[in-house]
Every structure is written in structure tokens, then in C-alpha cells.
Amino acid sequence: MPPPKKVKETDAIFAHVHDVHRRAAGEEGTLRLSLDSKAPVPLGPFSRGGHSRTGTQGTDHDFKPDGVLTPFGIFRPQTSESELFFTDSKVSSDFMADCLERWIRGRGETLKEVRKLVLDLDNGPENSGQRSQWLLRMVLLAQKYQWVVVLVYYPPYHSKYNPIERLWGILENYWRGELLDSEQAVLGYAANMTYNGVHPRVHRVAEQYAKGVKLPRAQKRRLEQSLQRKPGLEKWAIEIPPPPPDQAFT
Numbered sequence: 072m073p074p075p076k077k078v079k080e081t082d083a084i085f086a087h088v089h090d091v092h093r094r095a096a097g098e099e100g101t102l103r104l105s106l107d108s109k110a111p112v113p114l115g116p117f118s119r120g121g122h123s124r125t126g127t128q129g130t131d132h133d134f135k136p137d138g139v140l141t142p143f144g145i146f147r148p149q150t151s152e153s154e155l156f157f158t159d160s161k162v163s164s165d166f167m168a169d170c171l172e173r174w175i176r177g178r179g180e181t182l183k184e185v186r187k188l189v190l191d192l193d194n195g196p197e198n199s200g201q202r203s204q205w206l207l208r209m210v211l212l213a214q215k216y217q218w219v220v221v222l223v224y225y226p227p228y229h230s231k232y233n234p235i236e237r238l239w240g241i242l243e244n245y246w247r248g249e250l251l252d253s254e255q256a257v258l259g260y261a262a263n264m265t266y267n268g269v270h271p272r273v274h275r276v277a278e279q280y281a282k283g284v285k286l287p288r289a290q291k292r293r294l295e296q297s298l299q300r301k302p303g304l305e306k307w308a309i310e311i312p313p314p315p316p317d318q319a320f321t
Contacts, residue, residue, distance in 0.1 A: 081226040084307045090187060091223050091308075100186035105146040105235040107193055108162045109242075112257055114138040116250050139190045140257050142242075143167060144271075145174045145237040148191075150266035153238055156274045157258060163280040164197045168208035170276070175216070177272075187219045188212075193230040200224055200306040203286045203294060211320055213313045224307040233255065238266050 095101045113136035116207035133300040143164050146153045155179075156170045171190075175182060192198055198205045200222060212306075213220040225233050246266040251257050254275065286294065297318070314320060 075146045076228040078227050080304060080307065082227065083304060084224070085228040085229075086302065087304055087308050088145055088191075088223055088225065091221060093299050095187075098187065100184050101189060102150060102182065102187070103189040103191070104171075105148060105173075105191040105199070106144070107239070108141060108143040108165065108167070108195070108231070109236045109239050111139045111141040112251055112258065114140065114252060114254065116252050116303045121125045132205070137252070138254070140254060142261070143170055144197075144235050145171065145236060146238050146266075148234045151269045152209060153235075153266060153269070153271040154274070155261050155271045157261070158253075158276045158278075161282040162204035162277070163199060163282045163284065164208060165284065166276070166280040167198055168205065168212070169278075171269055172212065173274075185216075185218060187221065188216075189221045189223060191233050191235075192222060192224050193233055194224045194227060194307065197282065200300075200309050203291050204284045206298065206309075206311075207290075207294055209309055209311055209313065209321070210294060213311045217313045220311040221311070222309040222311070226307070237270075241266055303304055 074289050092103070095103045116134045117136070137209065138159060140159055143158070143162055143166065144153055145154045145156075154170075154174050156166075156173075159168060169185065196202065202205075209220050209222065212218070230236065242261060244267045246257075246260040249256070249260060251260070258273050258275060262270060264271070295316050295321075296312060299310040299312070300306075301310075
């Protein structure tokens with residue numbers, strides 16, 4: 072078996088991740104969340120392996136699914152609470168940013184003491200440290216709430232260490248063997264699972280999103296001035312302070 076892939080910055084990235092987490096745990100006013108999407112779920116009487124609780128059995132041949140839902144999750148390691156957003160649209164930068172803002176709005180006054188938001192992320196194509204639309208949305212979020220937003224990326228080929236991956240593993244085991252033949256079945260099983268005794272909040276997002284939204288070159292240059300990238304780890308360690316009033320984005 073070939074050794075796992077590893078970029079030369081892997082050890083330094085992990086050291087940075089651990090340092091940010093250590094500081095976040097000791098800071099009042101810091102909120103840490105883990106974000107990621109899961110593989111699309113085909114809707115239909117497909118066999119997923121495992122043992123069904125109800126004795127149902129999947130088909131023994133492949134055919135076109137009735138639809139596909141892709142889950143995106145937000146997990147709070149400190150409390151084990153999670154929120155899952157299912158879409159039949161593109162999991163784009165704007166989709167993920169909208170879900171994050173929905174999560175924040177849903178907690179209202181409980182976040183009034185927050186001054187810093189730490190996000191654990193995989194360096195996927197729509198939320199990477201080089202994806203301008205994602206970075207713009209994070210700058211706008213920092214501006215709106217007057218928070219420092221810290222983007223903490225796990226090294227390439229090591230996404231399994233992102234805390235939300237444990238949640239995805241439990242969900243997969245929970246509905247393994249069941250027939251996810253409708254949206255109601257997918258959402259129902261997701262809502263009924265628990266992680267450390269906590270049920271996730273589950274949402275079906277109806278809005279449609281386009282991938283590949285790009286910023287003009289001049290706006291990219293201006294955006295970059297709002298980002299504080301860690302030297303040597305520019306793609307994996309980014310801090311975003313709220314822009315000053317005279318440099319606010321609209």
C-alpha cells in the first residue's frame with residue numbers, strides 16, 4: 072500500500088491548527104465551529120450495506136436515482152451541537168456562507184459575547200484559502216458582526232481530522248442498511264441520529280446556487296488587503312479582522 076500523500080507544510084499546518092485550538096479554548100468570546108459537506112446522497116431503493124432496522128432490502132441492480140441531496144454541516148466541538156443543511160443545488164461558496172449566517176442568526180442573543188469566530192475547514196474548492204468568493208463572504212461576515220474571523224485549514228489529504236468528520240461517520244453508520252428513497256427519509260434519519268446524545272437540527276434548503284462565481288481582478292486585490300495570511304502557510308492560515316469603516320465592503 073502506498074504511503075498517504077503529504078505536502079511539505081503538513082507538520083507546520085498541524086502545529087498551527089493545534090495552537091489556534093489551544094488559544095481558542097482559553098479565550099472568552101471565541102466561538103469555534105467545524106464546517107464541511109458530505110458526499111451527495113442518491114434518493115432511491117439503493118443498497119447501502121449494513122443491517123436494516125426494519126428488515127427492508129435494497130435493489131440488486133443500479134438505476135437512475137430519483138434525486139440527490141448533498142448535506143453540509145456545522146458542528147460545535149465544545150457542545151456537540153450540530154446543524155445539517157441539505158440541498159439539491161450546488162454546494163457553493165455562497166451556499167456555505169448563507170448556511171453559516173443562518174446558524175448565527177438562529178442563536179441570536181446567545182452569541183452576544185462573541186468577538187472571534189474560529190472555523191475548522193477542509194481546503195475544498197469552494198471554501199479554500201484561495202477561493203475569492205468564499206473569502207469575500209467571510210470578510211463581509213467579519214464586517215457585519217464585528218468579529219475577527221479565523222480560517223483554520225487542515226492539511227491536504229488529512230480531512231479526517233476535522234471534527235465534523237466524526238459526525239458524518241456516525242450518520243453513515245446510523246442510516247446504513249436503510250432505504251433512503253425520499254427526501255423525507257434522508258431528513259428523518261439525519262434528525263433522529265445523535266452525537267454525544269445531541270440531535271442535530273436539520274434543514275432542507277430550497278434556494279438554488281451557482282458554482283464558479285468570480286470577483287473582478289480589482290476587487291480580488293482589494294479583498295486580499297483585508298486578509299492576514301500567516302507567512303509560510305498563506306493558503307492554510309488566514310485571519311480576517313473587521314474592515315475599518317472607511318474600507319467597508321458593500
